[in-house]
Amino acid sequence: QQQVKQSPQSLIVQKGGISIINCAYENTAFDYFPWYQQFPGKGPALLIAIRPDVSEKKEGRFTISFNKSAKQFSLHIMDSQPGDSATYFCAAYILTGGGNKLTFGTGTQLKVEL
């Protein structure tokens, strides 16, 4: 089954804190795991992505941790800022002979409070 489960549904973090969003998948055929950030009224934009042969990837304040054996991956936002308030989607790719089909998680609404 091509499903990606995401939690929590919503998250409130104080400014300067760490935001953690978790995702789990079932299909081991997935071979690329991006995270998208979406602001209200806008389309999602790629934030950071990881391949299953890497356990961690860091870009600035954003880090993906990947546990292949547990089929889980998570997004950590360090020193969270009010400007990080958005909806975050994890996703997974399956290459099906051309065209990268994305399976999305259900999203996490993050609010960073002052």
Add this chain to the structure above:
Amino acid sequence: DGGITQSPKYLFRKEGQNVTLSCEQNLNHDAMYWYRQDPGQGLRLIYYSQIVNDFQKGDIAEGYSVSREKKESFPLTVTSAQKNPTAFYLCASSIEGSFNQPQHFGDGTRLSIL
């Protein structure tokens, strides 16, 4: 600047009416996609196209139709057969077959029932 343009931003549909959502890209991408976004459900794939004059059904194609007559254009028609069309519709594109290239999204069209 290269990107994806969706129009209109807001659209209203009457009972029994077909409406068409526009999606244009100048990124020279081969693949294009339509997603539907509902609160708490993430993004669900409606249709996708890997090359001109070819397209495939996604997970929720019933009540929708598409065409791909030009590389840069992928319009979506919401037909009267779609009984629950109220949603945020997102168009995306990607370089064909390159899984390390992300999908680029437009800013969406919000469709409502009158």
